[in-house]
Amino acid sequence: MDWGYIISVMIVSAFGVEAIVFGLAAIGINMQFGYTGLLNFGQAAFMAVGGYAIAVTVVHLGLNFWLGIVIGLLGAVVLALILGIPTLRLRADYLAIVTIAAAEIVRLLVRSVTFKSYFGGSDGLQSFSGGFFALNPLADDLALRIGPVVLSNRQIFVLIVGWALVFLSCLLVWLMVRSPWGRVLKGIREDEDAVRSLGKNVYLYKMQALVLGGMFGAIAGFIYAVGNEAVSPDFFGNDTTFFAYAILILGGAARVFGPVLGTVIFWAVIQGTDVFLRSAIQQGVPVLSLMTGTQAAVVRFMLVGLGIMLLMIFRPQGILGDRKELALDAR
Amino acid sequence: MVTGLTPNRGPNVTMLAALADVSCSLSATVEGRRQLTGGAPRVQRRIMAAIGAIFVALVALFAMAQPASADGEQVSGRLENRVDGKKTPISGVTITVTGEGFDGSTTSGTDGKWAIPLPARGSYEVSIDVSTLPEGVALTDAEKVTVKTVVGPPTINRTIIFPLGVSTSKTTTIWEQAAQLTVSGLEFGLLIALGALGLSLIYGTTGLTNFAHGEIISFGGLAAWTLNAGMGIPFVASAILAVILSGLFGWLNNAALWKPLRKRGTGLIAMMIVSIGLAIFLRNFYLFFYGGDKRAYAEFAGMAGLEFGPVSVTPTDIVAMLVAIIALGLVVVGVQKTRMGKATRAVSDNPGLASSAGINVERVITVVWVVGAALAGLSGVLLGFSQQVSFQMGFQLLLLVFAAVTLGGLGTIWGAIVGSLVVGLFLQLTTLIIPTELKSVGALLVLIVILLVRPYGLLGRRERVG
Numbered sequence: 001m002d003w004g005y006i007i008s009v010m011i012v013s014a015f016g017v018e019a020i021v022f023g024l025a026a027i028g029i030n031m032q033f034g035y036t037g038l039l040n041f042g043q044a045a046f047m048a049v050g051g052y053a054i055a056v057t058v059v060h061l062g063l064n065f066w067l068g069i070v071i072g073l074l075g076a077v078v079l080a081l082i083l084g085i086p087t088l089r090l091r092a093d094y095l096a097i098v099t100i101a102a103a104e105i106v107r108l109l110v111r112s113v114t115f116k117s118y119f120g121g122s123d124g125l126q127s128f129s130g131g132f133f134a135l136n137p138l139a140d141d142l143a144l145r146i147g148p149v150v151l152s153n154r155q156i157f158v159l160i161v162g163w164a165l166v167f168l169s170c171l172l173v174w175l176m177v178r179s180p181w182g183r184v185l186k187g188i189r190e191d192e193d194a195v196r197s198l199g200k201n202v203y204l205y206k207m208q209a210l211v212l213g214g215m216f217g218a219i220a221g222f223i224y225a226v227g228n229e230a231v232s233p234d235f236f237g238n239d240t241t242f243f244a245y246a247i248l249i250l251g252g253a254a255r256v257f258g259p260v261l262g263t264v265i266f267w268a269v270i271q272g273t274d275v276f277l278r279s280a281i282q283q284g285v286p287v288l289s290l291m292t293g294t295q296a297a298v299v300r301f302m303l304v305g306l307g308i309m310l311l312m313i314f315r316p317q318g319i320l321g322d323r324k325e326l327a328l329d330a331r
Numbered sequence: 332m333v334t335g336l337t338p339n340r341g342p343n344v345t346m347l348a349a350l351a352d353v354s355c356s357l358s359a360t361v362e363g364r365r366q367l368t369g370g371a372p373r374v375q376r377r378i379m380a381a382i383g384a385i386f387v388a389l390v391a392l393f394a395m396a397q398p399a400s401a402d403g404e405q406v407s408g409r410l411e412n413r414v415d416g417k418k419t420p421i422s423g424v425t426i427t428v429t430g431e432g433f434d435g436s437t438t439s440g441t442d443g444k445w446a447i448p449l450p451a452r453g454s455y456e457v458s459i460d461v462s463t464l465p466e467g468v469a470l471t472d473a474e475k476v477t478v479k480t481v482v483g484p485p486t487i488n489r490t491i492i493f494p495l496g497v498s499t500s501k502t503t504t505i506w507e508q509a510a511q512l513t514v515s516g517l518e519f520g521l522l523i524a525l526g527a528l529g530l531s532l533i534y535g536t537t538g539l540t541n542f543a544h545g546e547i548i549s550f551g552g553l554a555a556w557t558l559n560a561g562m563g564i565p566f567v568a569s570a571i572l573a574v575i576l577s578g579l580f581g582w583l584n585n586a587a588l589w590k591p592l593r594k595r596g597t598g599l600i601a602m603m604i605v606s607i608g609l610a611i612f613l614r615n616f617y618l619f620f621y622g623g624d625k626r627a628y629a630e631f632a633g634m635a636g637l638e639f640g641p642v643s644v645t646p647t648d649i650v651a652m653l654v655a656i657i658a659l660g661l662v663v664v665g666v667q668k669t670r671m672g673k674a675t676r677a678v679s680d681n682p683g684l685a686s687s688a689g690i691n692v693e694r695v696i697t698v699v700w701v702v703g704a705a706l707a708g709l710s711g712v713l714l715g716f717s718q719q720v721s722f723q724m725g726f727q728l729l730l731l732v733f734a735a736v737t738l739g740g741l742g743t744i745w746g747a748i749v750g751s752l753v754v755g756l757f758l759q760l761t762t763l764i765i766p767t768e769l770k771s772v773g774a775l776l777v778l779i780v781i782l783l784v785r786p787y788g789l790l791g792r793r794e795r796v797g
Binding site: 037039083085086087089090092093094096097098100101102104105108109112113114121122123232239242245246249294295298299301302304305306307308309310312313316 | 429430432434452456477540592597599600601603604605607608609610611612613614615616618619622730733734737741766768769771772775776778779782783786
């Protein structure tokens with residue numbers, strides 16, 4: 001068993017593009033679910049809005065990618081308003097069902113043959129990240145070597161920008177939730193009626209949390225798009241949202257660094273399991289090598305499902321969470 | 332009907348009954364004490380053991396399906412014009428395939444044959460360019476212009492059949508199409524209703540929004556396929572067995588997972604997230620053992636349609652609709668007329684009050700889980716006729732089931748059925764106007780619009796929900 005290889009893959013995936021994308025998405029969900037108690041099951045839709053905004057703006061409109069970022073953020077605001085207006089006055093599960101439906105609508109629309117000329121159908125869109133990489137100040141021959149895994153200068157640039165965005169987002173969340181505004185959000189999570197009786201407009205606060213969380217989702221979409229230099233519709237399925245939830249619960253909801261710690265551990269474990277099983281099959285390890293490669297790839301998703309269940313049942317506060325402040329399993 | 336599905340009276344499938352006994356004894360003695368903090372090791376151990384029991388039961392059930400592997404992936408087929416049973420090859424027709432980042436096209440040869448090699452396994456969409464068909468030849472099923480297929484274990488050379496024949500498109504009016512779509516919409520609606528009724532009953536009595544309900548639907552279809560095509564049991568027998576197994580599976584779900592969680596006082600949102608975890612786990616569990624292929628039952632392949640005026644239905648469609656109507660009718664009558672049904676409605680209305688009136692709430696919930704899961708399993712079995720069996724058949728239906736339940740009014744029985752029929756009809760009839768691939772978009776949009784106007788659903792009680 002090549003442990004050196006397995007460990008270097010785990011390190012690279014713990015801090016890779018996927019970890020950044022899901023970390024940002026989870027930061028958004030933390031804003032909505034962790035602090036305000038809103039069940040947004042459509043984070044994938046917000047990510048799709050971000051990713052496709054950059055891609056369509058550059059590929060079809062031929063405009064600067066900065067404009068794509070502005071359009072993506074505005075798009076996330078509009079989507080949050082559309083989803084929030086009918087459902088934020090209703091019980092929590094209505095928002096969950098409507099957002100999950102909306103995510104599926106967005107995915108079906110962008111992958112449809114009908115709109116293929118705009119969104120590229122099931123192939124998605126490519127070659128729009130030139131504007132982003134033109135900003136790359138790193139030397140062309142720069143490369144980072146972690147064991148047998150080599151990162152090119154483009155990948156390093158994406159990682160630097162991505163992690164900078166993650167920490168900026170954390171700073172922003174920290175500043176917001178320690179303000180009086182943030183205390184109202186936590187109050188809504190604990191007891192909506194109590195906050196309402198204090199004369200606060202609960203609906204408006206919930207809407208603000210939904211919009212902000214959606215914008216973090218759009219930023220995650222930007223990183224996904226430039227990091228892969230492509231957008232593909234099937235990435236934006238419901239499983240993406242659920243993985244972000246798994247990350248948030250693992251790290252600890254209602255904690256500023258919960259999503260960050262969650263995403264690092266999540267991706268190290270997920271990709272580590274995959275590489276471990278693959279090399280176990282290659283080496284002919286007893287029992288494990290009865291699996292085919294395709295089956296080995298499925299095992300990690302079974303682990304995600306099992307992980308969500310066990311965490312929620314036995315440690316709903318995750319790693320960083322504080323049971324006294326937030327008990328996800330209560331009520 | 333209701334008591335007939337409880338596990339202790341069902342047929343004795345030795346392996347399952349033994350497993351069921353294990354988890355029963357594991358969870359039956361959980362104290363009713365509400366646990367305030369995480370420090371409840373006995374309950375936790377039991378839940379762990381119970382989850383283990385579910386896992387073992389699933390392994391035992393599905394161990395027989397094994398995918399295989401090889402190389403040389405391709406899609407191929409032969410284009411033939413069928414007129415009165417006579418076949419003539421059609422050449423020069425463009426076929427394109429897309430998927431997994433691959434795009435390829437070819438034209439059919441003089442013998443009508445075509446083949447496109449693929450770079451990798453995965454799911455692909457194969458389309459026929461109708462404009463390149465010769466004069467007078469058309470697709471007899473306009474929906475088959477694009478065929479979705481999965482290339483991968485065990486079949487890496489997929490044969491795609493485009494049904495070609497004399498162009499009939501000129502003779503069908505929009506009304507005839509509408510009639511055909513109404514029938515298929517009703518059928519689909521009835522299958523959704525089977526899933527929706529169970530979901531709604533469970534939601535009504537326990538408050539759980541069960542995201543793993545789709546996986547119970549898949550369970551029914553996969554179990555029927557395993558018994559039928561895998562073990563050679565005649566279809567009717569394997570369908571009945573699959574429904575019973577689904578009921579048992581529902582019972583196991585409740586006894587091993589949800590009942591202990593309720594006893595701990597776990598919140599509804601936490602339980603919803605647990606159900607998402609369970610759904611992801613089960614779906615990938617099915618994928619692990621069955622692979623990504625769609626599978627058909629051993630019998631009933633390629634059945635000819637019966638003509639009723641403008642409407643063509645296969646005998647399996649008729650049987651599926653009748654079975655669905657009978658099952659729905661039995662459950663509705665059961666809920667309205669029997670003592671257990673009255674108890675169920677009482678628990679839905681107010682569990683605390685029902686309990687103090689002498690109703691055994693946990694017993695009601697157990698019955699509801701068994702019946703609800705059996706209905707979902709039946710939905711999966713019947714869905715296997717029209718859409719074939721796959722690991723994600725239930726997952727793909729789940730959103731429509733949710734739409735139906737919410738549309739009708741969460742927790743209401745007639746609402747779930749009416750909502751399902753509306754969703755089914757809406758899905759099919761909107762294809763007259765919008766492309767078939769976007770029909771789910773229409774249905775889900777309607778859900779959002781209805782929530783704007785009537786948040787309590789079409790048949791729900793007018794009350795504040797939130």
